[in-house]
Amino acid sequence: MKYDKAMTGMKRTSRTTLVTALAVLGSAAAALVLQACGPDIHASQEGEPYLHAATTHTIHIQPGYELEREFAGEVRAGQSSDLGFELAGQVTELLVDEGEAISEGQVLARLDTDLLLSRRGELKAQSEELRAELETVRADFERVERLQRENLASERELGNLAGRVRVLEASLERVQATRDANEIRIQKSELRAPFDSRIATRHIDSGVVVDAGAPVFSLVESGVREIRAGVPVALAENLQAGSEMPVRAGQADTRGQVIQVGPVVNQATRSRAVRVAIDQDWSPGEIAYLGIPVEVEEEGTWLPDSAVTEGVRGTWVVYVAVPQGDGRATLEPRSVIIHHASGGKLYVSGAIANGERVVSGGLHRYAPGQLVRPMEAPTIADA
Numbered sequence: 001m002k003y004d005k006a007m008t009g010m011k012r013t014s015r016t017t018l019v020t021a022l023a024v025l026g027s028a029a030a031a032l033v034l035q036a037c038g039p040d041i042h043a044s045q046e047g048e049p050y051l052h053a054a055t056t057h058t059i060h061i062q063p064g065y066e067l068e069r070e071f072a073g074e075v076r077a078g079q080s081s082d083l084g085f086e087l088a089g090q091v092t093e094l095l096v097d098e099g100e101a102i103s104e105g106q107v108l109a110r111l112d113t114d115l116l117l118s119r120r121g122e123l124k125a126q127s128e129e130l131r132a133e134l135e136t137v138r139a140d141f142e143r144v145e146r147l148q149r150e151n152l153a154s155e156r157e158l159g160n161l162a163g164r165v166r167v168l169e170a171s172l173e174r175v176q177a178t179r180d181a182n183e184i185r186i187q188k189s190e191l192r193a194p195f196d197s198r199i200a201t202r203h204i205d206s207g208v209v210v211d212a213g214a215p216v217f218s219l220v221e222s223g224v225r226e227i228r229a230g231v232p233v234a235l236a237e238n239l240q241a242g243s244e245m246p247v248r249a250g251q252a253d254t255r256g257q258v259i260q261v262g263p264v265v266n267q268a269t270r271s272r273a274v275r276v277a278i279d280q281d282w283s284p285g286e287i288a289y290l291g292i293p294v295e296v297e298e299e300g301t302w303l304p305d306s307a308v309t310e311g312v313r314g315t316w317v318v319y320v321a322v323p324q325g326d327g328r329a330t331l332e333p334r335s336v337i338i339h340h341a342s343g344g345k346l347y348v349s350g351a352i353a354n355g356e357r358v359v360s361g362g363l364h365r366y367a368p369g370q371l372v373r374p375m376e377a378p379t380i381a382d383a
Helices: 002-036 038-046 114-149 155-188
Strands: 052-058 062-077 080-084 089-094 107-111 190-192 197-202 215-221 225-232 244-249 252-265 271-278 287-304 316-325 328-342 345-350 357-359 371-376
Touching (some): 052 316, 062 328, 107 215, 357 371
Parallel strands (some): 052 371
Antiparallel strands (some): 080 215, 089 107, 244 252, 287 345, 328 345
């Protein structure tokens, strides 16, 4: 019994000590909480609520905007040709192959010229024969002419010799013309490059007999490139020869200069062909794009894309900071229409007025009717 009473007394003492300790700890924790929250409590008691700072942009309404439309075209060489011999014959040599760079006047291929060389020798012999005969006849003419002055020869004999001289001279000229034509055929048996270019395609192999004009090589001019694209009639009329425009192909960008605007309208596409020269050695056949500025008449303003959020039923909304005095403003939602997006900026119109200020970012932190401290940000420039 004594042991039970002692244990009961110890339990009561432990409970009293535990209660006392918890009371002390509670008081200390409460003091710490009050100390930490003291300034906010005082601020709340003083009636000064915390206001979020909202970065805003001032709206500048403009009558329209400029956008750049792209039109696809094809890169072409300044000159390209399917090159062949003017004469028919057997190809004996091909001196270049596909992909090689060639210069103007360079020999690319040759035809068999054995018959032409043989003809050259024959014509040379004929020419020498005629010259020898002509010299003899001229000597006879001069001798008869002297005798005729002494009345020792008839005029008929003199006339016959004079006619014979003229015939031989004409025959010599004819043979010389034939020799010249034969030399031209020998020269044309060599296929030469008409301009600095590259071999795009080789169409035949050595040893093949080709017809006159049959293509042997396809050439594309080196270093001279242009783009040919179809542009709608209304835009093509505003382009002038010599004007510049941005051009791109793949990841490469450059500036091009208008060479010419075609006078004929394509009946299928209702467009006119525009030729633009470029200073890049892009491959012929590559797709390139011409950038042509277009003026759009639509009253509105440019805003950063972070200033617009999605509203109900597919609408777009901005938050206008309506001044309330003392540097405060109330956020008012306004519906807008997005007309164009470019480089992180949106061109919009709607229930907004010139000079109003819209929240430019962080719209997830705000709600309609919220009181904020507006702060001005740099003005969005026209795209």
